Amino acid sequence: MKISELAKHAQVKVDTIRYYEKRQLLPTPKRTHSGYRIYANSDLKRLLFIVQAKGLGFTLEEIRQLLCLQSGKTDCVQVRNIAKRKSAEIALRIERLSQIKYILDALADQCEQQEDDECPILKSLENSNE
Amino acid sequence: MKISELAKHAQVKVDTIRYYEKRQLLPTPKRTHSGYRIYANSDLKRLLFIVQAKGLGFTLEEIRQLLCLQSGKTDCVQVRNIAKRKSAEIALRIERLSQIKYILDALADQCEQQEDDECPILKSLENSNE
DNA sequence: CTTGACCTGTGACCATACTCCATAGTTTAT
DNA sequence: ATAAACTATGGAGTATGGTCACAGGTCAAG
Structure with a gap:
């Protein structure tokens, strides 16, 4: 999935996705040989979670923390x-x-x-x- | 009650109160002859409501709408x-x-x-x- | 009657969370 | 093979919600 497709599924802008990546809410994605970002379904789920949590009034920082709980980090x-x-x-x-x-x-x-x-x-x- | 006292009771800054006034979340208060803002207990209650609602993730605009429902406006x-x-x-x-x-x-x-x-x-x- | 804490308005500045723009490379459809 | 559509980066601009600084007026205590 390319970035615009991901954006469409989650109803956010392409820029927002890149912004979330910079803010470490989304993992640094794989790239095509030419440098285009490639996303999987798990990325969409994660993004949808972010969008939902934001709607509930969590800050991006709080959401990052919530998502961190997952990975054995x-x-x-x-x-x-x-x-x-x-x-x-x-x-x-x-x-x-x-x-x-x-x-x-x-x-x-x-x-x-x-x-x-x-x-x-x-x-x-x-x-x-x- | 003067502005700093109101601020202390609600645990916000004086500037924040003036900002809320400008944004119409708080009514334009009475003034002393010299121009100092004077607040009543009802203003404190209103301010505490605002602070609480903000903590729940409502925007100032949403809070203004909620508070508007009150007055026969x-x-x-x-x-x-x-x-x-x-x-x-x-x-x-x-x-x-x-x-x-x-x-x-x-x-x-x-x-x-x-x-x-x-x-x-x-x-x-x-x-x-x- | 002065000193210091408090008040005034105005305007500049800040953080968060985007959003857009310019410029340049890539892919796709005709 | 070339235009249209997509992607990249970097940096500037916007909206919201404050926060601070400044210059000057006010008031209570000593």
Whole structure:
């Protein structure tokens, strides 16, 4: 697969792929004799993961770390620690998103009942900031 | 409350508060006769919400929209639609984060058992990209 | 009534994450 | 065999979200 094909499958620009390579999120790919980058299916999967994680608000650096956990490039104890820490971070994130979702749903409901005086958004946060 | 006090309570810089004001995330505050910004508790709550939402990966523009739902600045039908759309977006986000968390937990477990050949990160994404 | 901490606005600067451009070599379709 | 389409590199430019510096006004304490 050449770079433009990879780009199309992942819905990103060619430049973005080269940028991710420079930032070490994608491995340095094989090249044709003339220097064109050649990608495999595993590269597409990796790229799709990056795109998805980015959509979830992770920085490229965080994503790089997540992807690093894979390859035996880090020793077991470190992997376990990083994985556990990230997992806890994500759990907190999920909790907070659930809170906001709850508020939005309440807002939509309330709105359906034409009572538009009160703001549940700030209200429900009054007692909930860690 | 003066700006530096507000900044301290929310753990952000004074400049950031002025920036949020310019970006319309915070209302233009009252001023003392000499021009100093004066903030109330409600401003602190709003600011804390902004900080939290930012940590969850929302852009300032998205946060502005969320905060707009509050004030009767949008009509009921619009509020309901936006709230429902955002709620659905967040649900998807929660789902994906749960997926990544699951992978990380699996990775930590697996690591505990010293079997470090396989990468569950990419593996478990093989069949799950929307 | 001065000293020092705090406030003001404006504008320059920074990091992240792209995105585009110029120039040049490669491949492909006619 | 030649134009159109693709690829390469390097470097500049953009958008977002701040952050800092400067010059000057304000206020409370000694």
